Amino acid sequence: xxxxxxxxxxxxxxxxxxxxxxxxxxxxxxxxxxxxxxxxxxxxxxxxxxxxxxxxxxxxxxxxxxxxxxxxxxxxxxxxxxxxxxxxxxxxxxxxxxxxxxxxxxxxxxxxxxxxxxxxxxxxxxxxxxxxxxxxxxxxxxxxxxxxxxxxxxxxxxxxxxxxxxxxxxxxxxxxxxxxxxxxxxxxxxxxxxxxxxxxxxxxxxxxxxxxxxxxxxxxxxxxxxxx
Amino acid sequence: xxxxxxxxxxxxxxxxxxxxxxxxxxxxxxxxxxxxxxxxxxxxxxxxxxxxxxxxxxxxxxxxxxxxxxxxxxxxxxxxxxxxxxxxxxxxxxxxxxxxxxxxxxxxxxxxxxxxxxx
Numbered sequence: 001x002x003x004x005x006x007x008x009x010x011x012x013x014x015x016x017x018x019x020x021x022x023x024x025x026x027x028x029x030x031x032x033x034x035x036x037x038x039x040x041x042x043x044x045x046x047x048x049x050x051x052x053x054x055x056x057x058x059x060x061x062x063x064x065x066x067x068x069x070x071x072x073x074x075x076x077x078x079x080x081x082x083x084x085x086x087x088x089x090x091x092x093x094x095x096x097x098x099x100x101x102x103x104x105x106x107x108x109x110x111x112x113x114x115x116x117x118x119x120x121x122x123x124x125x126x127x128x129x130x131x132x133x134x135x136x137x138x139x140x141x142x143x144x145x146x147x148x149x150x151x152x153x154x155x156x157x158x159x160x161x162x163x164x165x166x167x168x169x170x171x172x173x174x175x176x177x178x179x180x181x182x183x184x185x186x187x188x189x190x191x192x193x194x195x196x197x198x199x200x201x202x203x204x205x206x207x208x209x210x211x212x213x214x215x216x217x218x219x220x221x222x223x224x225x226x227x228x
Numbered sequence: 229x230x231x232x233x234x235x236x237x238x239x240x241x242x243x244x245x246x247x248x249x250x251x252x253x254x255x256x257x258x259x260x261x262x263x264x265x266x267x268x269x270x271x272x273x274x275x276x277x278x279x280x281x282x283x284x285x286x287x288x289x290x291x292x293x294x295x296x297x298x299x300x301x302x303x304x305x306x307x308x309x310x311x312x313x314x315x316x317x318x319x320x321x322x323x324x325x326x327x328x329x330x331x332x333x334x335x336x337x338x339x340x341x342x343x344x345x346x347x
Binding site for chain 2: 006010011014031032035036039040050053054057060061063064065066067068069070071072073074075076077079088091092093095096099100103104107108111113114117121124125128129130133143144146147148150151152153155156159160163164167169170171173174175177178179181182183185186189205207210211214218
């Protein structure tokens with residue numbers, strides 16, 4: 001019963017938000033800002049606790065798994081591109097992953113973030129299911145990591161295009177790779193406006209960034225954490 | 229209506245790969261998350277023509293297009309963390325913003341410059 005209610009409520013408000021965003025394309029109407037805000041207001045008015053909501057959301061959250069698996073389809077469709085540019089993709093993604101983790105770590109230290117927040121923040125630039133796993137591995141709080149992953153996605157998809165303008169990055173390949181690296185699936189979603197080539201590279205970058213960060217999560221990250 | 233039917237069936241087919249991945253992970257100690265194992269399984273199934281692209285393409289496109297919907301419950305989870313309210317929360321947003329600018333900028337520049345060189 002709760003599952004049905006939560007699913008219908010979330011889908012309804014999501015569709016409403018998408019309609020609003022189409023008419024008024026402003027940041028406030030982003031589906032990951034406006035819809036959660038509406039839900040928080042609605043459930044508190046209806047007297048539903050966040051925990052109950054969370055229990056009812058299993059079906060929706062579960063769909064993240066199949067949705068991640070579905071990214072095999074664009075990779076398959078562009079397997080020739082992958083073959084041709086594998087070195088460049090790996091170069092971009094390995095540098096990106098290292099920069100993502102190191103810059104987060106150093107900035108977090110600089111701003112004096114609490115230990116648990118900092119640890120949970122480290123895997124923030126990769127897609128949710130993978131970030132949760134890395135977070136758990138290095139002693140973070142996976143639920144907090146999810147929130148940081150989402151903030152990263154929204155900010156990356158928003159700031160990315162501005163960064164491209166300032167640095168005069170024009171190639172769809174570079175834009176796609178950078179957005180997939182820096183803002184995972186939400187960034188990849190944004191590349192739809194740059195054409196299929198950009199989306200392909202973004203998807204590939206997202207997948208490889210996830211895998212590389214997991215490998216770093218098992219090797220280098222525990223060393224960084226030990227420094228604290 | 230027909231489209232909804234096709235998408236439902238194809239999402240179910242994609243679920244088969246999720247279950248295969250869960251099974252495989254239970255058998256072998258793979259260091260990869262279930263969703264990535266499933267992604268690799270689906271990729272190889274397509275690559276070796278074990279399944280046809282048309283069997284999963286529309287369902288897959290729908291899943292990817294509505295991806296943000298599946299993130300919403302996690303975003304609602306933010307209310308469970310008091311530490312994120314106030315200054316600490318703002319600092320985190322700032323850290324993420326600065327770091328993301330650096331990551332997107334450096335990755336974009338590297339790829340952009342190397343691409344020019346290759347051509």
